């Protein structure tokens with residue numbers, strides 16, 4: 342099992358979620374985060390004044406999946422989360438030692454869905 | 455050291471917290487997340503209309519603990535977070551390479567509490 | 568690559584952020600969390616009444632960095648996040664298997680910034 346963590350723009354969430362569902366993902370967590378990246382280094386214009394952005398609101402999606410699904414999910418995220426502009430975000434893959442479904446006490450791959 | 459991450463129903467938080475305290479856990483982080491799972495596939499009724507739920511509010515608890523405590527904490531979570539209904543959530547175990555207490559600069563197991 | 572996760576006091580965020588920028592960190596995520604720690608075991612006073620604190624608001628910073636930067640970032644965090652009072656928080660280091668920049672599909676160390 343792996344944990345896939347992705348930071349995306351809020352604007353792409355709807356299509357990313359649909360793409361993940363088509364890949365068979367029906368369990369994930371969504372958290373609103375304040376993102377700091379290259380995007381915030383840029384000077385913006387607001388009501389005629391220049392300002393330096395401090396944060397961009399982003400969504401963090403976290404899902405634990407079987408090893409065999411990881412590459413397909415990365416492809417789906419790359420297809421649906423990219424706009425081509427700075428600030429599209431990241432995908433990070435982490436090792437997972439165990440997953441347990443609280444309702445049934447099942448462990449391992451069967452606990453993930 | 456391991457990181458234990460658990461997604462639970464907000465309604466069980468009080469008893470889960472007490473159970474964790476009894477296992478000697480006095481450091482953890484709690485985050486409100488929007489959960490997507492099988493639970494959201496179901497059609498609900500609200501004021502006479504059917505609707506498809508989009509998210510369920512859940513709590514994510516994160517705690518880094520010594521290896522020797524992991525199984526007892528899993529047992530406590532299974533005992534106090536389960537209701538038997540779909541949507542009870544998950545427990546995930548992750549490897550940790552280092553833990554540091556900022557106040558004292560201590561590292562390793564002693565830094566966890 | 569490693570993930571550095573740190574729980575800090577909101578009051579030190581400004582100087583921690585500057586210190587991280589000086590170490591070349593220009594990508595991170597900030598999440599507001601409810602912290603439970605030794606700090607909450609203490610009895611506080613509010614409007615003449617004693618009360619037991621339940622949570623302390625903390626910030627969780629998450630950043631994925633190249634292995635070679637980890638120790639310098641730990642030093643920067645220890646320098647700028649410590650006040651010496653109970654509740655200064657923690658630094659945790661986690662293994663990372665892959666990082667991908669969504670905009671360019673680049674993988675590995677070059678995807679981190």
Ligand SMILES: Nc1ncnc2c1ncn2[C@@H]1O[C@H](COP(=O)(O)OP(=O)(O)OP(=O)(O)O)[C@@H](O)[C@H]1O
Nearest residue numbers: 376377378379380428429430594595630631670679
């Ligand atoms: N190394 C990192 N570790 C953790 N989170 C990061 C990291 N880099 C970026 N992020 C997150 O991703 C968001 C987008 O970052 P950024 O604006 O740099 O865009 P990007 O996709 O990295 O753009 P670019 O394509 O130019 O690198 C940030 O707001 C931050 O939340």
Ligand SMILES: Nc1ncnc2c1ncn2[C@@H]1O[C@H](COP(=O)(O)OP(=O)(O)OP(=O)(O)O)[C@@H](O)[C@H]1O
Nearest residue numbers: 368369404405444453489490491492493541542543
């Ligand atoms: N694979 C997963 N990765 C990350 N988070 C998940 C995953 N599966 C479920 N979750 C989280 O757990 C919450 C509960 O999921 P779900 O409704 O599927 O319940 P469940 O406990 O998996 O139910 P069931 O017992 O039928 O599987 C979700 O809202 C989501 O936040």
Ligand SMILES: Nc1ncnc2c1ncn2[C@@H]1O[C@H](COP(=O)(O)OP(=O)(O)OP(=O)(O)O)[C@@H](O)[C@H]1O
Nearest residue numbers: 481482517518557566602603604605606654655656
């Ligand atoms: N083992 C842990 N796992 C995850 N998060 C923790 C852990 N211990 C502490 N934390 C987080 O760090 C915050 C600060 O914890 P605490 O008040 O214990 O301070 P501390 O820095 O551990 O103090 P002390 O220096 O006395 O240990 C907590 O509110 C919690 O969010």
Ligand SMILES: [Mg+2]
Nearest residue numbers: 368454491492
């Ligand atoms: Mg499920």
Ligand SMILES: [Mg+2]
Nearest residue numbers: 481567604605
């Ligand atoms: Mg402590």
Ligand SMILES: [Mg+2]
Nearest residue numbers: 378379594680
């Ligand atoms: Mg970047």
